[in-house]
Amino acid sequence: GEDVEQSLFLSVREGDSSVINCTYTDSSSTYLYWYKQEPGAGLQLLTYIFSNMDMKQDQRLTVLLNKKDKHLSLRIADTQTGDSAIYFCAESFSGGYQKVTFGIGTKLQVIP
Amino acid sequence: DAGVIQSPRHEVTEMGQEVTLRCKPISGHDYLFWYRQTMMRGLELLIYFNNNVPIDDSGMPEDRFSAKMPNASFSTLKIQPSEPRDSAVYFCASSGPLGETYGYTFGSGTRLTVV
Numbered sequence: 001g002e003d004v005e006q007s008l009f010l011s012v013r014e015g016d017s018s019v020i021n022c023t024y025t026d027s028s029s030t031y032l033y034w035y036k037q038e039p040g041a042g043l044q045l046l047t048y049i050f051s052n053m054d055m056k057q058d059q060r061l062t063v064l065l066n067k068k069d070k071h072l073s074l075r076i077a078d079t080q081t082g083d084s085a086i087y088f089c090a091e092s093f094s095g096g097y098q099k100v101t102f103g104i105g106t107k108l109q110v111i112p
Numbered sequence: 113d114a115g116v117i118q119s120p121r122h123e124v125t126e127m128g129q130e131v132t133l134r135c136k137p138i139s140g141h142d143y144l145f146w147y148r149q150t151m152m153r154g155l156e157l158l159i160y161f162n163n164n165v166p167i168d169d170s171g172m173p174e175d176r177f178s179a180k181m182p183n184a185s186f187s188t189l190k191i192q193p194s195e196p197r198d199s200a201v202y203f204c205a206s207s208g209p210l211g212e213t214y215g216y217t218f219g220s221g222t223r224l225t226v227v
Binding site: 031033035040041042043044045048088090092100102104105 | 205215217221
């Protein structure tokens with residue numbers, strides 16, 4: 001079945017790196033996503049990685065995918081207070097449409 | 113494109129009243145999703161449409177909830193009668209074919225409070 005699990009909370013100091021982890025159960029997923037939700041706003045797509053990739057870097061963001069362990073991580077370098085938000089891991093499957101399954105979200109708190 | 117547009121942003125209503133939430137998806141997207149977000153249950157998929165046709169409404173909690181998509185640029189989610197436990201943030205999202213779009217684009221949500 002489809003299940004995406006994340007820890008609920010992470011606290012880091014401003015300037016440090018943040019690493020948010022996620023595990024998923026379905027090995028047939030095609031794309032994996034990271035969404036960011038700021039207070040009072042909708043979910044915003046941050047980045048995504050195709051399932052045949054190991055790593056993707058986009059400025060301060062690094063996504064690592066370990067397909068064998070079904071583990072996805074998002075590293076934010078030089079974390080800023082503006083990075084405080086809830087981060088959702090999600091996976092999607094091919095076949096008909098983009099069925100996206102979301103995790104429960106990790107709340108990142110950045111301490112000045 | 114202005115993105116997915118939802119209205120109203122906030123709605124406060126009394127128990128028993130009818131509530132209608134509105135959504136305009138991104139032009140050209142052929143899938144539309146309605147989600148509900150609460151602290152207790154996280155993000156729940158209520159219903160989704162493809163080319164204006166409801167495909168899966170198994171997430172709709174009760175018969176009090178109904179959703180329509182009369183055309184490609186408009187959808188509504190109606191709750192009648194509303195109850196305090198319906199208080200949540202309701203999101204609309206849209207997407208296009210994989211390869212043309214990745215993931216879903218979400219609206220800013222409607223925060224519903226039923227008192």
